[in-house]
Amino acid sequence: MSNIIEIKDLSFAYHGRNVLEDIDLSIEAGSFLGLVGPNGSGKSTLIKCLLGLVTPERGEVRLFGERLSRFHKWEDIGFVSQKANSFNSGFPATVFEVVSMGLYGKVGLFRFLTKKHKEKVREAIRQVEMEAFMHENIGQLSGGQQQRVFIARALVSEPKLLILDEPTVGVDAKSVKRFYTMLKDLNRNKGITLVLVTHDIGAMTEYVTDVACLNKHLHFHGDTKEYEEQEDDMMSRMYGHDVQIITHNHEHHDDHAHDGGHSS
């Protein structure tokens, strides 16, 4: 099978600190990859590099065989970001309006949504079982419901690749299970290639086909079976790295303590 994503020798630094080093990663069409790693391991940064939202210091990214700088078929890629920081929940938009946005890139400038487009929007909403909330404001829904709306928005343009960055943050455990089952269905039955970024390693292994472990370096990439065989070894390697980073960085530590004080 062909590779939908190819990353070669990629490094990225933020304020002089290396966040990603020498990443080589290929993702095959039809796979469901769980990209895992502790908080601050560079997972979201890697996704941002993939999507061209930031430019890496070194290395190359190819999407569907095309170099990132030449890639234009963005409607083939659906992206669902960490909900918490990507939208303002008081925003007055209905579920229908939010899902419609998924077609805007495809429809293009100076054109309006046709009846056919609107039917597609309704279909995507049905796919995530949110049709009862079609004309509700997005801010009035629960975290899990909002996340399903964002999946619908990503699905409406019929992407070949769907990238999800920590989609289950703030979603209750029961909804998470249902959510993962829906993703598995999209992958197995609709043939959509999925990349799921998460720090929650335990929950997703029964749904994904492949696992990649990231903490600045790519520590592991293989199928789920291989992963389960080497799991213990990997955890100590990955989290060993993580401890080092935190003890290096006292400022960060203080920040967190401060935050905790506020919220309590």
Next chain:
Amino acid sequence: MISVFFQYDFLKYALYTGLMVGFLAPFLGVFLVVRRLSLIADALSHITLSGIAFSLLLGRYYGFFAGLNPIYMGAAFSVGGALMIERLRTVYVYYKELAIPIILSAGIGIGVVFISLANGFNNDLFNYLFGSVVAVTKSDFHLIIGITIVVTLLLVLFYKELFFLSFDEDQAVISGIPRRFLHVLFIIMVALVIAASMRVVGILLVSSLMTLPVAAAMRLARGFKQMFVYAVVFGELSVIVGLISAFHLDLAPGGTIVIINVIILLVVVLLTRKRV
């Protein structure tokens, strides 16, 4: 009550201008408010003031400028200020709102210097500060018609892109929406609408027509499209009621319109208190 507005030309112009601005300012204002940029209207109105002061100053020395409607120079300054705000927002990435007070104080500072050079305040300037809808000239009227048509067309054409950018900028960029172009286009539209609204409510009150009807609409609207409907209805209502009561009670029209807006907002907030 309203029939008197059709008996005199100057009142007719006042009413029509008011209606156009009552439509345009809240229409554009919806995007300003949801993008948390409502204060930009204030910054740009103050830079418009320096443009008008500059035009009045030049008019003292050069015949050409004495004949030119100061609103043009005001609009030009406003567009320049808008572009500078966009520029500053990329300089202070983490404190984007800093661009607003910088341009706002620059606008007042420059304006005051020009005013003093032109030997102080005169009646003209006072009209620009607080609005003088009954003094709307034919040339103002034509300019405002032009701005209304151009801005409405642009907003309809770029509605979906502006909506997406306001809701979720990262996603919008990923799906190929030209962010820089739309930011610049949008802020130029804001500058033009401010120049148009200035005649009705005055520089000091311009931002009220762009934000107060939208603030009220936000409490009631289900969905983004409804926001426009409510905002424009409230905007027009405030202009019509404001103009009529100002005329009959002999009040300043600009201030009266703003007070009506505040009353509408208070009523809406009270009625929707139980909702989240």
